[in-house]
Amino acid sequence: MNYGEAKTKIKTVNLRKVFGTGNSRVVAIDNLNLEIKENTFTVIVGPSGCGKSTFLYLVAGFDKPTSGRILLDNTPISGPGPDRGFVFQEFALYPWKTVLGNILFGLEIQKVPKEVAREKAMSYIKLVGLEGFENAYPHTLSGGMKQRVGIARALAYEPSVLLMDEPFGSLDAQTKKLMQQELMRIWEETRKTIVYVTHSVIEATYLADKVIVFTARPARVKGEIDIDIPRPRTFTDEDYLRHREKILSLLDEEVTKAFKEEKQKLPKQ
Amino acid sequence: MKNWFHKSLAENSKKNALAFLYFLAPFFLLFLAWEAASRLQLINPILFPPPTKVFPRLGILLFSETTAGQSVLLTHVYYSLYRLLLGFVGGAFVGVFLGILMGMNKYVHAYFNPIVSLLMPVPGITWAPILILWLGFGDSTIIPVILIAAFFPIVYNTIAGVKSISKELIWASQTMGANKKTIFWKVLLPGSAAYIFNGLKLGLAHCWRTLIAVEMLAASLWGLGYMIFDAREYLQTDVIYAGIIVLGAVFLAIEKTIVRFAEKRTVEKWGVLAEI
Amino acid sequence: MCSLKSERITEQIKIEARLARLQKVKRGATRVFFFALPFLSIVITLELLATLGVINPRLFPPPSKIFLTSLTLASRQVGGVSILLIHVCSSFIRIVVGFSLAALSGIFIGTLMGTNKIIYRLLNPIITFIMPIPTFAWVPILLIWTGIGDRTIIITIFLSALFAIIYNTSLGVRSINKQLIWAAQTMGSNRLTMFLKVLLPGAMVSMITGLRLGLGYSWRALVAAEMLAAAAWGLGYMVFAARAFMAVDVMFVGLFLIMIMGYIMENGIMGSIQRVTIERWGMTRET
Numbered sequence: 001m002n003y004g005e006a007k008t009k010i011k012t013v014n015l016r017k018v019f020g021t022g023n024s025r026v027v028a029i030d031n032l033n034l035e036i037k038e039n040t041f042t043v044i045v046g047p048s049g050c051g052k053s054t055f056l057y058l059v060a061g062f063d064k065p066t067s068g069r070i071l072l073d074n075t076p077i078s079g080p081g082p083d084r085g086f087v088f089q090e091f092a093l094y095p096w097k098t099v100l101g102n103i104l105f106g107l108e109i110q111k112v113p114k115e116v117a118r119e120k121a122m123s124y125i126k127l128v129g130l131e132g133f134e135n136a137y138p139h140t141l142s143g144g145m146k147q148r149v150g151i152a153r154a155l156a157y158e159p160s161v162l163l164m165d166e167p168f169g170s171l172d173a174q175t176k177k178l179m180q181q182e183l184m185r186i187w188e189e190t191r192k193t194i195v196y197v198t199h200s201v202i203e204a205t206y207l208a209d210k211v212i213v214f215t216a217r218p219a220r221v222k223g224e225i226d227i228d229i230p231r232p233r234t235f236t237d238e239d240y241l242r243h244r245e246k247i248l249s250l251l252d253e254e255v256t257k258a259f260k261e262e263k264q265k266l267p268k269q
Numbered sequence: 270m271k272n273w274f275h276k277s278l279a280e281n282s283k284k285n286a287l288a289f290l291y292f293l294a295p296f297f298l299l300f301l302a303w304e305a306a307s308r309l310q311l312i313n314p315i316l317f318p319p320p321t322k323v324f325p326r327l328g329i330l331l332f333s334e335t336t337a338g339q340s341v342l343l344t345h346v347y348y349s350l351y352r353l354l355l356g357f358v359g360g361a362f363v364g365v366f367l368g369i370l371m372g373m374n375k376y377v378h379a380y381f382n383p384i385v386s387l388l389m390p391v392p393g394i395t396w397a398p399i400l401i402l403w404l405g406f407g408d409s410t411i412i413p414v415i416l417i418a419a420f421f422p423i424v425y426n427t428i429a430g431v432k433s434i435s436k437e438l439i440w441a442s443q444t445m446g447a448n449k450k451t452i453f454w455k456v457l458l459p460g461s462a463a464y465i466f467n468g469l470k471l472g473l474a475h476c477w478r479t480l481i482a483v484e485m486l487a488a489s490l491w492g493l494g495y496m497i498f499d500a501r502e503y504l505q506t507d508v509i510y511a512g513i514i515v516l517g518a519v520f521l522a523i524e525k526t527i528v529r530f531a532e533k534r535t536v537e538k539w540g541v542l543a544e545i
Numbered sequence: 546m547c548s549l550k551s552e553r554i555t556e557q558i559k560i561e562a563r564l565a566r567l568q569k570v571k572r573g574a575t576r577v578f579f580f581a582l583p584f585l586s587i588v589i590t591l592e593l594l595a596t597l598g599v600i601n602p603r604l605f606p607p608p609s610k611i612f613l614t615s616l617t618l619a620s621r622q623v624g625g626v627s628i629l630l631i632h633v634c635s636s637f638i639r640i641v642v643g644f645s646l647a648a649l650s651g652i653f654i655g656t657l658m659g660t661n662k663i664i665y666r667l668l669n670p671i672i673t674f675i676m677p678i679p680t681f682a683w684v685p686i687l688l689i690w691t692g693i694g695d696r697t698i699i700i701t702i703f704l705s706a707l708f709a710i711i712y713n714t715s716l717g718v719r720s721i722n723k724q725l726i727w728a729a730q731t732m733g734s735n736r737l738t739m740f741l742k743v744l745l746p747g748a749m750v751s752m753i754t755g756l757r758l759g760l761g762y763s764w765r766a767l768v769a770a771e772m773l774a775a776a777a778w779g780l781g782y783m784v785f786a787a788r789a790f791m792a793v794d795v796m797f798v799g800l801f802l803i804m805i806m807g808y809i810m811e812n813g814i815m816g817s818i819q820r821v822t823i824e825r826w827g828m829t830r831e832t
Contacts, residue, residue: 062440082446092437096459105455106445157445292670299671316690383580384587390807391800392765394772395781398788399796403604474677481679482769494681501685513682520677 006037008074009161009193010059015068017054028054030218032068036195041187043196043204045251046214046222047258052197055219056165059195060086072161082110085154087164091146093138099125099149100134106157124152127186144175151183155190164196168203180206184231201251205244206233213250216258223250318507326507327514345512346519348491349480356412357476360419361469368424368465369457372431385424393418393479397486410487411480418479419472426468430461466531477520493519606794614794615801633802635778636767639695640810643702644763648756651707655714655755656744665715672708680705680766684773698770698779705766706759713755717748764807780806 015032018025028051036042046052057063059070061080069076072083080086093102100121107117125134128148138146147167154162168176180203187194198204204211205227213222225247229239300320306312307319330342337344371378371385393414400410434457442456484494493512500508588608595607606614619629658665683704684697691697725747726739745752771781784799 060440060444062443080440080443082444084444086441086444088437088441090435090437092435092441094438094441094456094459096462105442109442109445109447109451153441154444159444291666295667295670296674298667316686379579380583384583386812387584387804387808390761390764390811391804392768392807394765394769395784395800395803398772398785399793399800402788402791402793402796477677478679478681478765482681485681485684486772494679497682498685501689504689506686506689509682509685513678516682517674517678521674524677 006039008035009038009040009072010036010195011071011074012059013069013071015055015058015070016066017051017058017063018066027218029058029065029220031220034212034221034224036193038193039191040209041194041196041207042210042212043198043208044212044214045198045201045204045247046219047216047251047255048199050214050216050254050258051219052199052214053165055214056163056195056197060084060163082106082157083159084161084163085157085159087147087150087154087162087167089166089169091138091143091150091170093146093149093153095138098135098137099130099141102138102149103153103156106153110157112157121152121156124156127155127189128152129182142175143171144179147171147179148182151186155186155192160193162192162194164194166198167196169198176203181232183207188231201244201248202235205240205247206235211243211247213247213254216254216261222254225250315504315506318510322507323510323514327511330508330511342511342515345491345493345496346515348488349484349493350519352408352411352415352484352492353476353480356415356480357419357473359412359416360472360476361423363416364420364423364468364472365427365465368427368468369431369461371424372428372461373453373457378428385421389421389425393475394482394486397483401487406487407489411483411492414483414487415476415480419476422471422475423465423468426464426471427461430464430468431457433464434460473523481516603791604793606797611794611797611801615798618795618798629798629802631778632780632783632799633806635775636771636780636806639698639771639779640702640763640767643699643767644706644760646699647703647706647710647759647763650703651710651755651759652714652745652752655711655752656718656740656748658711658715659718659748660744665719668711669715672711676708676712680762681769684770688774693774693776697774698767701770701774702763702766705762709758709762710752710755713751713758714748717751717755718744720751721747760810764810768803 012032012034015029016027017029018027020026032055044052044055054063058065059077061077061084071077077084094105097105100118103121103124104117107120112120122134125131128151130145130148130152133141133145138149141149147170150167168179171179184207196204196207208227211225211227213225214220215222225243227243229237229243233240303317304319304321307314307317327342330345331340333341335341335344367381371381396417397410397414400413404410404413438456438460439452442452447455481494481497484492485498488495493516497509497512497516500506500512591605592607592609595605595610615629619627621628623631654668658668680701684701687697687700691700721744725743767779768781768784771779772785775782775785780799780803784796784803787793787795787799
C-alpha cells in the first residue's frame with residue numbers, strides 16, 4: 001500500500017490535553033503529532049492509562065484539547081458530529097429501542113426518508129450478521145451481538161470516519177477472535193477510515209494497516225509501524241509474528257516506564 | 270390490546286381461580302371469628318361491629334340516594350377520586366418537569382436540591398393548617414396538599430432517572446448529529462422512563478394516603494376520608510368499617526388495573542425495570 | 546550542612562500540610578455555602594417582599610418575625626421547661642415509643658411468617674389487603690376507643706409502621722438462601738441461635754427497607770395524628786392549634802422544627818444504622 005498518495009484524513013498538530021489543576025493535575029497528552037490517511041485502518045496501542053482513549057474522545061469531539069489542533073479534512077473539529085461515528089467499549093445501546101431501532105436512530109436524525117432508511121438499516125444488519133434479530137431488545141443479546149449492533153449503528157448513517165474505543169474489550173476470548181475476523185470482513189466491504197484503540201498488540205497486528213505506538217503518560221507518538229501483510233491474516237504467520245515482535249518491543253519499553261512511575265507514586269513506607 | 274386481555278384471561282383462569290380461593294380463605298376465617306366474638310360480646314360490638322352489620326351498611330350506602338339522586342357511597346368515592354386525579358396529575362407534571370431540569374442542568378440541581386431534600390421528609394399534611402388559613406377548607410386546600418405529597422417522590426425519582434443515563438449514551442447520539450431537542454425527546458425521556466414510572470407509582474400511593482388524612486381535616490361534605498371521620502360523631506362504626514373496606518377495594522382496583530396495564534405495555538417490555 | 550537541609554524539608558512538609566488542611570476547609574466551606582445559598586436567597590426575597598408590603602404579613606410573616614417568635618417560644622417556660630422543648634420532646638417520645646413497638650412486633654411477626662408456612666398463608670393475604678389502607682382510616686375508631694391523647698397517637702404510629710415492617714421482614718426471611726439455614730442446622734444450631742445469627746442478619750437488607758419505610762410512615766402518622774388527636778403538646782398540635790389563633794408565625798416555627806426533625810430522622814438515623822450493618826457486610830445492591 002502506497003501511503004504517499006493517499007489523502008490525509010485526520011491530522012493532529014501539537015495536541016495537548018491536561019486534566020485538573022494544582023496538585024491533581026494530569027497531563028494526559030503532550031505534543032502529539034500524527035497523521036491518519038483516508039481509507040486506512042489505523043490502530044493505536046499504548047500502555048494502560050497512557051491517554052489513548054482520551055485521544056479518541058478528543059477526535060470524536062466529546063472533549064476539547066487544552067492546546068493544539070485536530071484537523072479533519074483540513075478543518076478543525078468542533079464537537080461531536082455525524083462525520084465521525086463512534087463504537088464504545090460498553091456498547092452504549094439504547095435499551096428502549098430494538099436492534100433495528102438503534103440502527104435507525106442515526107438515519108432518523110439525518111431525516112432520511114423512512115423507506116430508504118429501513119432498507120439501509122436492514123442491509124447493515126445483514127452486513128454484521130444479525131439477520132433475524134431486528135426486533136430484539138438489547139438486554140436479550142449477548143455481548144458479541146450487542147457490539148455488532150454498535151458497529152452497525154455507527155456505520156448506518158455513513159460517517160466518513162469510524163472511531164472504535166477497545167470495542168471488543170468486554171468480550172470473552174473466543175467471541176473476541178470471531179469479532180475481529182468479522183470486523184475485517186466488514187472493513188473490506190466498506191473501506192472506511194478507521195481509528196481503533198486497543199492495548200492488545202495481537203489484535204493490533206491482526207487488524208491494522210498502520211500501528212501507532214503511544215508513549216506512557218503524557219502520550220506522544222513513540223513509533224509508527226506499517227503492516228503491509230495482505231489480508232486475511234493469520235495469527236501464526238511468520239510476517240505477522242515479526243511485526244508483532246517489533247510493536248511489542250516498542251510497547252514494552254513504555255509499559256516498564258509507566259510501571260516504574262506508578263511505583264514511585266506509592267507512599268513511602 | 271384486546272388480544273392481550275383475552276389471551277391472558279384464558280391462560281391464567283384456572284391458575285388464578287385456585288390462587289384466588291387460597292387468598293380469600295383467611296378472610297373467611299377472620300370474618301367468622303369476628304362475627305362470633307362480636308355477637309357474643311367478647312369484644313365491644315360498638316368498636317368491632319359484626320361483619321353481618323358492616324356489609325349491609327355497605328349496601329345501604331351504595332344504594333341510598335343523595336339529594337341529587339346519586340348513590341351516597343359513589344358520591345363519596347367520586348369526590349375522593351377526582352381530588353386524587355387532580356392532585357396526582359398536578360404533582361406529576363411539576364415533578365417530572367422540575368426533575369428533568371434538575372437532572373440535566375447541574376446549576377438548577379445545585380440550587381433546588383437542598384430545598385427538595387429538606388422539604389421531602391415534611392409530611393404533606395403539615396401544610397394543611399397553613400393552607401386552610403390561606404385558602405379555606407375544602408378542595409382549595411385538599412388538592413394542593415396532595416399535590417405536594419405526590420410531587421416529592423416523583424421529582425426525586427425523575428432526577429435519579431435522568432442521572433442514570435450514561436454519558437456514553439448521550440455521546441452516541443451526538444455522533445449521529447442529534448441536537449439538544451432530539452436528545453431530550455429521544456434519549457433523555459425514554460431513558461429515564463423506568464425511574465419516572467417508579468416515581469409515579471410511589472407518588473400515587475403517597476398521594477392516596479395523604480388524601481384520606483387531609484379529607485378528615487379539611488373536607489366539608491364529601492369524600493371517603495370525610496365519610497369515615499364524620500361517622501365517628503354518631504358512633505356509626507359500621508359506616509367506618511364499610512368505608513375502610515371501600516378504601517382498600519378502590520386502591521386495589523386502581524393498582525391492579527391502571528398501574529399493571531401501564532407497566533406491562535411500557536417498562537417491562539424494555540427490560541429496564543429499575544429498582545430504587 | 547545535612548541538618549540545615551533536613552530542617553528545610555520538615556519546614557516544607559509542614560507548609561504543605563497546612564496548605565492541604567486549608568484546602569479541605571475551603572472545600573467544606575464552599576459546600577456548606579452552596580447548600581445554604583438557595584435558602585438564603587429565599588429568606589432574603591421573602592423578607593424584602595414582606596417589608597415592601599407585597600405579601601400580607603398576617604398571612605405570611607417575614608422570616609425575621611418567624612425567627613423572633615421561635616426565640617420567644619423557646620424562652621417562654623412552663624413548669625421550668627421551655628415550651629418549644631416540650632413540644633419537640635412530646636413528638637419525639639411518641640414516635641420513639643410507637644416506632645420501637647412496631648419494629649419489635651413487626652420483626653417478630655414477620656420472622657414467624659417467614660419461617661412458618663401456615664402462619665404465612667393465614668396472615669399474608671390479610672396484611673397485603675390492609676397495608677395499602679391509609680393509616681388514617683383507623684383513627685376515627687381509635688378516637689372512639691381511646692379518645693384524644695398520647696395513647697391514640699402512639700397506637701396510630703404503631704399501626705402505620707407495623708405492616709410495612711411485617712411485610713418486608715417476612716419477605717427477607719423467605720428469601721434467605723436455604724443453604725445458609727441448612728448449614729446452620731448441620732452445625733446443630735438451636736432455634737434461638739438460628740433466629741439471631743442466621744435469620745436476622747440474612748434478612749437484614751429487606752428488614753432495613755421495611756424499617757425505613759416504617760419510619761417514614763410513622764413520621765407522617767405522628768404529625769397528622771397530633772393534628773387530630775393531641776390534647777396539648779406536640780409539633781403537629783402546635784401547627785394545627787396555632788391556626789385557630791391565626792398565629793401564622795407560630796405555625797411556621799412548627800413547620801421548620803418538623804422539617805429539621807424529619808430531615809435528621811430520615812437521613813441521619815436510618816442512614817447510620819444502614820452503614821453500620823449491611824453496608825459493612827457488602828450486602829447492599831444500591832449505591
